[in-house]
Amino acid sequence: MWVGGCLSISKKIFVEPLFLEWIRSNSRRTAVGLDLDLEALNWCLEKNISRVGADGYSRISLFHGNVLQPLEAKLVNFEPQELISNITLQEGKDGSETCALESTVQVGSTADDKCMKSLPLPPRDIVCAFNYSCCCLHKRAELVLYFKHVLDALSKKGGIFVMDLYGGTSSEHKLRLQRRFANFTYVWEQAEFDVVERKTRISLHFLLQKQQKKLRHAFSYSWRLWSLPEIKDCLEEAGFRSVHFWLREMPDTEEIRTTEGFGEGRDVKYEEVKSFQQQDAWNAYIVGVV
Ligand SMILES: C[S@@+](CC[C@H](N)C(=O)[O-])C[C@H]1O[C@@H](n2cnc3c(N)ncnc32)[C@H](O)[C@@H]1O
Incomplete structure (x- = not known):
């Protein structure tokens, strides 16, 4: 029996754990x-075969499109066989063996005959x-x-859509935040914020300590920063039965310009709210119920 799946705008590092x-x-x-982004999808295929094994892999379908x-x-x-034959066993730091893909060749290509409408995908949960x-x-x-x-893709028996959004006074001006981890530093850079269109450019840079390598603009996005009520109105207009907001305050950006790891406040819990007072920074999960 199919249990369903998750359809997302998916990319590299972020969505992978989920x-x-x-x-x-x-x-x-x-x-x-x-x-x-086909490159991102290829990366996902290459990276994950070694982590979920052939069975897990056979349950993942990635689509290139809009x-x-x-x-x-x-x-x-x-080609699963080709991918599997590329897996090698590598010794981890603790002596344990972990699987790794040696090849970084482009493994994915798209087939014109196999598009989403021609494949029997189950309703998604x-x-x-x-x-x-x-x-x-x-x-x-x-x-x-x-x-x-999204609504069309969801199961009519309790399917849900989950998305995230950030905001707060710090999200509407130029900003540079740096987070230091053990072997890399990650920089979130926000360009000037246009209040007429509510648009900005977000760039993510990485500094890899060991390799002394800078990856400037590893990701760069032109974004419109939507507000929570705009998202709610659009979800309702699309036909979602109810919309729920889960929010938490984020650490003050003035105080955490340079943070070690996730910094303090990592464990602050999200709460379902009907109203929430403006903060320097907040993060939200928005849940649309079918
Ligand atoms: C900020 S990234 C987030 C990726 C992902 N959701 C994650 O958690 O890792 C935005 C992604 O949306 C993709 N994207 C943007 N517009 C899209 C569209 N119209 N259709 C499909 N993907 C899109 C980009 O290629 C990019 O991979």
Whole structure:
């Protein structure tokens, strides 16, 4: 029996733990990913085969396409045998063996004959779009259309859509935040904020300590920073029965310009709220129920 999957605007590092956990924690689960960026999808295929094994891998389908026309998205093809033969056992620091893919060749290509509309995908239980992906859509009509496609993909028996959003006074001006981890530093850079269009450019840079390498603009996005009521209105207009907000205050950006790791406040819990007073920074999960 299909248990369903998750359709997301998926990308590299961010979505990976969620995807893996979903697949690993139940052998009947399937996952579906959709992204405009073929390179990101290839990376996901290469990276995860060694972590979920052949069985888990067979339950993941990645599509290259636009969330505004999901049915036209093309299945990313790969040769599992070829991938599996590329897995090598590597010795971890603690002496344990971990699987790793040696090859970094492009493994995925898209097939014109296999698009989402021609494949029998089961209704999805959870659709998620994290790391503020919805801000990549700039027009209200696009957001509503995207939410309608999400609703179409969801199971009518309790399916949910989960997305995230950030905000606060610090999100509406130029800002540079740095986080230091053991072997790399990560920089979130926010360009000037245009209040007429509510647009900014977000760039993520990485500094790899060991390799003394800088990856400037590793990711760069032109974003429209939506407000919570705009998202709620669009979800309702698309047909979601109810919309729920889970929020938490984030550490003050003036105090944490340079933070070690996740910094203090990592354990602050999200709470479901009906109202929330403006803060320097907040983060929200928005849940749309079918
Ligand atoms: C900020 S990233 C977040 C990725 C992902 N949700 C995660 O948690 O890792 C936004 C992603 O949305 C993809 N994207 C933007 N517009 C899209 C569209 N119209 N259709 C499909 N993917 C899109 C980009 O290629 C990028 O991978």
